[in-house]
Amino acid sequence: MAARVAHVELRGFGWRHAGRAAWAVRGVDLRIERGERVLLLGPSGAGKSTLLAALAGLLAEDSGEQEGTVTAVPGGVGIVFQDPETQLVMARAGDDVAFGLENRGVPFEEIWPTVDAALAAVGFTYPRDHPTSALSGGEQQRLALAGALATRPSLLLLDEPTANLDPHGAALVRSAIGRVLADRDTTLVLVEHRVAEALGLVDRVVVLGDGGVVADGAPDAVFAEHGAALAEQGVWVPGHPVTPRRAGSPAGPELLRGEGLWFRHPGIDRFALTDVDCLVRAAEALAVVGPNGSGKSTLALLLGGLLVPTRGAVMPTVDLAAGLTRPPHRWRAAALASRIGSVFQDPEHQFVSTRVVDELALGPRRVGRTAGETASIVDDLLARLRLSHLAHANPYTLSGGEQRRLSVATALATAPRVLILDEPTFGQDRRTWIELVDLLAKLRDDGCGVVAVTHDSDFVQALADRTLWMIGASNE
Amino acid sequence: MSSVATLMRRSDAPLARRNPVAKLAAGLVFTFAVLATLDPLTPALAIVIVLAAVPLFGVGYRELARRAAPVLLGATGVIVSLLFFAAERTGAVLFTLGPFAVTTGMVYTALGLSLRLFAVALPAILIFTTTDPTDLADALIQNVKAPPRFAIGALAALRLVPLLGAQWRLLTLARRARGVDAGANPIAALRNFASATFALLVGAIRRGTRLAMAMDARGFDSSEPRTSARRQRFGPADLALVVASIALSAALLATTVALGTFDPLLA
Amino acid sequence: MATAETQTSGRWRTVDIVVASVVGVAFGVVFWAWTLLWSGPADAIPLPGRAFMYGMWLVPAVLGGLIIRKPGAATYTETVAAVVAIALGSVWGWSIFFQGVIEGLGAELAFAIFAYRRFSVGVALLAGTLAGLAAAIFDIVAWYPASAYDTATMRLPYVAITAVSSAVIAGLGGYALTRALAQTGVLDRFPSGRERVPV
Numbered sequence: 001m002a003a004r005v006a007h008v009e010l011r012g013f014g015w016r017h018a019g020r021a022a023w024a025v026r027g028v029d030l031r032i033e034r035g036e037r038v039l040l041l042g043p044s045g046a047g048k049s050t051l052l053a054a055l056a057g058l059l060a061e062d063s064g065e066q067e068g069t070v071t072a073v074p075g076g077v078g079i080v081f082q083d084p085e086t087q088l089v090m091a092r093a094g095d096d097v098a099f100g101l102e103n104r105g106v107p108f109e110e111i112w113p114t115v116d117a118a119l120a121a122v123g124f125t126y127p128r129d130h131p132t133s134a135l136s137g138g139e140q141q142r143l144a145l146a147g148a149l150a151t152r153p154s155l156l157l158l159d160e161p162t163a164n165l166d167p168h169g170a171a172l173v174r175s176a177i178g179r180v181l182a183d184r185d186t187t188l189v190l191v192e193h194r195v196a197e198a199l200g201l202v203d204r205v206v207v208l209g210d211g212g213v214v215a216d217g218a219p220d221a222v223f224a225e226h227g228a229a230l231a232e233q234g235v236w237v238p239g240h241p242v243t244p245r246r247a248g249s250p251a252g253p254e255l256l257r258g259e260g261l262w263f264r265h266p267g268i269d270r271f272a273l274t275d276v277d278c279l280v281r282a283a284e285a286l287a288v289v290g291p292n293g294s295g296k297s298t299l300a301l302l303l304g305g306l307l308v309p310t311r312g313a314v315m316p317t318v319d320l321a322a323g324l325t326r327p328p329h330r331w332r333a334a335a336l337a338s339r340i341g342s343v344f345q346d347p348e349h350q351f352v353s354t355r356v357v358d359e360l361a362l363g364p365r366r367v368g369r370t371a372g373e374t375a376s377i378v379d380d381l382l383a384r385l386r387l388s389h390l391a392h393a394n395p396y397t398l399s400g401g402e403q404r405r406l407s408v409a410t411a412l413a414t415a416p417r418v419l420i421l422d423e424p425t426f427g428q429d430r431r432t433w434i435e436l437v438d439l440l441a442k443l444r445d446d447g448c449g450v451v452a453v454t455h456d457s458d459f460v461q462a463l464a465d466r467t468l469w470m471i472g473a474s475n476e
Numbered sequence: 477m478s479s480v481a482t483l484m485r486r487s488d489a490p491l492a493r494r495n496p497v498a499k500l501a502a503g504l505v506f507t508f509a510v511l512a513t514l515d516p517l518t519p520a521l522a523i524v525i526v527l528a529a530v531p532l533f534g535v536g537y538r539e540l541a542r543r544a545a546p547v548l549l550g551a552t553g554v555i556v557s558l559l560f561f562a563a564e565r566t567g568a569v570l571f572t573l574g575p576f577a578v579t580t581g582m583v584y585t586a587l588g589l590s591l592r593l594f595a596v597a598l599p600a601i602l603i604f605t606t607t608d609p610t611d612l613a614d615a616l617i618q619n620v621k622a623p624p625r626f627a628i629g630a631l632a633a634l635r636l637v638p639l640l641g642a643q644w645r646l647l648t649l650a651r652r653a654r655g656v657d658a659g660a661n662p663i664a665a666l667r668n669f670a671s672a673t674f675a676l677l678v679g680a681i682r683r684g685t686r687l688a689m690a691m692d693a694r695g696f697d698s699s700e701p702r703t704s705a706r707r708q709r710f711g712p713a714d715l716a717l718v719v720a721s722i723a724l725s726a727a728l729l730a731t732t733v734a735l736g737t738f739d740p741l742l743a
Numbered sequence: 744m745a746t747a748e749t750q751t752s753g754r755w756r757t758v759d760i761v762v763a764s765v766v767g768v769a770f771g772v773v774f775w776a777w778t779l780l781w782s783g784p785a786d787a788i789p790l791p792g793r794a795f796m797y798g799m800w801l802v803p804a805v806l807g808g809l810i811i812r813k814p815g816a817a818t819y820t821e822t823v824a825a826v827v828a829i830a831l832g833s834v835w836g837w838s839i840f841f842q843g844v845i846e847g848l849g850a851e852l853a854f855a856i857f858a859y860r861r862f863s864v865g866v867a868l869l870a871g872t873l874a875g876l877a878a879a880i881f882d883i884v885a886w887y888p889a890s891a892y893d894t895a896t897m898r899l900p901y902v903a904i905t906a907v908s909s910a911v912i913a914g915l916g917g918y919a920l921t922r923a924l925a926q927t928g929v930l931d932r933f934p935s936g937r938e939r940v941p942v
Binding site for chain 3: 503504507511514543546547549550553554557558560561562563564585589593596597598599600601604625626629630632633634636637640641644665669672673674676677678680681682683684685687688689691692696697739741742
């Protein structure tokens with residue numbers, strides 16, 4: 001009987017991206033048999049995405065340097081990435097699934113039956129000409145999965161397919177993956193943050209770290225042996241919950257209040273926000289939760305003085321306003337930044353300089369601090385947020401966690417008494433997540449009013465002193 | 477941004493349904509004819525023809541007026557510039573504004589130039605509001621043999637327009653949150669604009685690079701010939717549209733020549 | 744094995760096509776944002792004064808050429824920007840398409856003169872100037888004919904101001920923009936991005 005040929009085999013594999021000094025991944029020895037379902041874990045920066053890209057044959061020779069070998073038995077590879085908006089190609093759902101078939105020269109008569117079969121396999125319920133932009137994140141990812149499956153690959157790679165989604169969307173995608181795996185023999189390699197929920201789909205866990213594969217085996221065995229170490233490095237290991245950081249003392253006085261807030265974008269009929277009341281107090285962490293589309297981000301922008309309410313008002317207390325009489329959306333930007341700070345979901349939206357130190361210095365200079373004061377504020381923040389070694393780096397070259405810390409630091413540089421964050425834990429591994437929670441807890445304990453818009457229930461459990469539920473058109 | 481969203485509809489109106497390349501060719505021919513002359517009669521007639529064709533495109537007159545409103549600004553600019561810099565001020569003087577005389581000759585020229593603007597803008601509006609970008613890309617590939625990778629690549633990038641628009645709005649808000657605003661200072665406003673443009677470009681190129689990788693993952697980069705899941709036919713009705721446009725354009729120019737009002741652009 | 748790329752293959756990779764398209768599309772959005780912001784006040788300034796900012800419309804051509812560094816990049820990027828500008832509602836209708844192609848070809852000429860091997864600030868300046876000349880000459884032929892507007896006080900200054908504006912904003916500006924973009928790491932898949940120190 002001939003030896004079974006592995007479906008995928010990596011020997012001493014390493015990759016260095018062009019333009020980066022450090023190796024993305026190095027010394028990986030891994031063998032995956034046909035039909036196996038593998039969960040690939042590791043801290044941020046361990047090279048999981050690079051590894052998947054290598055398996056999909058997407059690392060072009062001119063984009064870096066390779067060590068070792070990677071071989072996959074032919075049979076086609078399908079890959080799904082984490083951001084739906086940058087992997088959907090066409091404007092209509094059916095056309096997008098057909099895209100892969102068109103590329104492979106599939107004759108016209110065979111295309112649409114295959115498309116319909118793929119859509120059915122993932123449980124996609126909309127018609128073929130439904131606009132892709134009108135789909136929720138979870139539905140878009142299901143569509144991406146259908147597109148990857150249409151060419152009947154024997155190896156399916158999923159690179160954090162639920163990372164950008166709210167819990168509802170994530171569940172949609174997981175059920176689609178489950179359906180697909182149930183009736184075919186596809187080999188699966190899955191990279192996923194929410195480990196607990198992914199365990200039902202896999203039968204083997206491989207952990208990637210410095211120097212290659214660090215652990216490999218059945219889930220229970222791997223977690224029993226390496227669980228604590230993995231949790232420490234930032235992997236979301238089941239059974240290692242995070243201790244809550246509730247406020248030690250009761251909430252302070254009121255700082256900011258939103259009353260009867262309605263908001264509608266000019267030119268659009270639908271109200272994004274209807275009749276919402278909100279209260280922000282000093283030394284208290286408020287979590288704003290609710291499904292996608294309930295207006296959470298809009299509320300954050302209104303409270304932050306960045307949008308004008310269509311009806312209702314955002315009213316700061318005299319204490320917070322410190323001499324200003326008009327509502328926050330009429331304040332000059334410098335006045336706003338020193339009273340209410342806003343941290344956006346994508347840190348890159350808020351970068352305006354070419355070096356980290358300049359980013360940190362910008363805020364204090366704008367609100368009128370002297371050069372000396374600014375320098376000491378910057379040094380303090382660099383140290384507190386562990387960014388000192390990156391002081392002269394370009395903000396866009398920082399990793400996700402570092403960018404998040406920088407964006408929070410820039411908001412803190414102007415010492416606002418209210419800090420509003422939109423999805424602060426988005427895409428964070430366990431270590432940066434804990435850092436962020438500690439940071440926000442300390443801010444809260446120091447008297448700041450922290451408002452976090454989030455759909456991360458662990459975050460709410462760990463930090464929130466009070467929760468505001470947004471449900472569709474009204475709130476409770 | 478809403479104009480891109482409405483591009484999604486596929487209309488049933490007789491002219492809207494025509495092959496996108498046929499519509500494009502018809503529009504281009506017509507535009508050439510209008511641009512060829514400077515007199516006011518040609519564009520006036522052209523506008524009448526276009527307005528008559530509007531119902532055949534399934535577009536309402538109100539909507540057309542709304543989309544054509546910016547052209548008024550352009551026309552204003554043309555007229556104001558003429559006031560200051562006219563080459564010749566022939567004809568009877570109607571009135572003077574400071575050192576500048578306004579003559580009948582100038583009014584005639586201004587009319588010609590402004591009407592010309594409208595006559596060029598209107599067909600473009602009609603064609604763009606009734607053409608689906610995917611259909612256009614397919615037609616370019618199938619009927620005109622345009623290189624498929626470029627057409628589809630451009631189409632994929634076009635999908636990002638509403639996202640980039642939303643991102644632009646967020647970028648301006650984010651700058652305000654950082655304490656940076658321009659107030660009444662135009663230089664500061666320019667600086668902020670440049671800063672937001674840079675950030676938009678970084679984000680756009682990043683997304684483009686990821687999108688390219690996703691497209692390669694689905695076999696886009698192969699040298700194998702692509703098939704298409706959608707058929708774009710160029711039939712007799714489409715040919716008729718192009719022929720009609722050529723005929724109308726020729727008739728327009730013939731009319732103005734015959735009436736002696738022809739004022740060629742390239743004299 | 745860091746090598747300085749001097750010779751890139753002529754064939755456009757997917758990432759070349761998509762990023763060139765995306766740069767064009769992004770500028771279409773920037774032009775839309777610009778007209779939103781400045782429509783009123785800017786249109787009040789009579790020509791040829793308005794030509795001072797003209798260079799902005801030519802940035803896609805120079806930027807496309809500097810980033811992608813392949814024959815046709817300048818023309819393609821400017822054309823895509825023009826098409827998006829028309830789709831988002833432009834005053835000048837179809838003529839923008841032709842003008843965009845011609846402007847792109849102007850910049851393209853500069854890169855072609857140097858056989859697509861040199862992409863220095865001087866080449867960028869030349870590309871900006873040629874694109875600006877192409878744009879301005881198109882305008883004075885199609886929209887500001889000699890029979891209507893005075894050549895000495897309006898048409899010639901218009902061409903001169905546009906050319907200078909394009910040289911500065913599109914040429915120098917485009918060059919600086921490319922360097923700044925390379926520093927952020929987004930151009931790592933391109934030869935223009937490999938010239939920075941590895942991070």
